[in-house]
Amino acid sequence: MPPSSSKAMPLGFAAPDFELSEPLTGKVWKLADFEGHPALLVTFICNHGPFVVHLKKDIVKLANDYMPRGIAIAAISSNFVLTHPQDGPYFMAEDARMFEYTFPYLYEETQEVARAYGAVCTPELYMFKKNGNQP
Numbered sequence: 840m841p842p843s844s845s846k847a848m849p850l851g852f853a854a855p856d857f858e859l860s861e862p863l864t865g866k867v868w869k870l871a872d873f874e875g876h877p878a879l880l881v882t883f884i885c886n887h888g889p890f891v892v893h894l895k896k897d898i899v900k901l902a903n904d905y906m907p908r909g910i911a912i913a914a915i916s917s918n919f920v921l922t923h924p925q926d927g928p929y930f931m932a933e934d935a936r937m938f939e940y941t942f943p944y945l946y947e948e949t950q951e952v953a954r955a956y957g958a959v960c961t962p963e964l965y966m967f968k969k970n971g972n973q974p
Contacts (some may be wrong), residue, residue: 855955862928917953
């Protein structure tokens with residue numbers, strides 16, 4: 840795998856809008872669904888990536904610690920399923936069930952949302968304040 844660098848977003852970067860489905864429930868989520876929370880953590884993860892595999896339990900712990908305090912979390916998988924079939928919707932739902940994700944794990948087929956956020960590898964994490972901007 841060729842090395843890739845994450846693109847650092849400037850302070851004040853506004854969260855790009857999205858409308859993505861959650862394979863586990865079939866619900867379609869939009870950025871606006873997270874309004875009203877003091878902050879939103881958008882994470883780009885996948886099922887197979889070695890760094891994500893290593894961190895899955897910690898991501899769940901983070902969610903369990905901070906979601907009761909009002910922090911919203913949305914995880915997005917943007918991997919191309921033809922090259923990474925284990926990251927497809929069926930397996931995402933299985934992963935969400937197995938690791939007991941308490942946050943939506945959203946499927947993004949086109950990689951447009953990932954590009955809008957500047958995400959190039961997993962895991963990538965972006966924190967946004969209530970106004971939708973990065974602190």
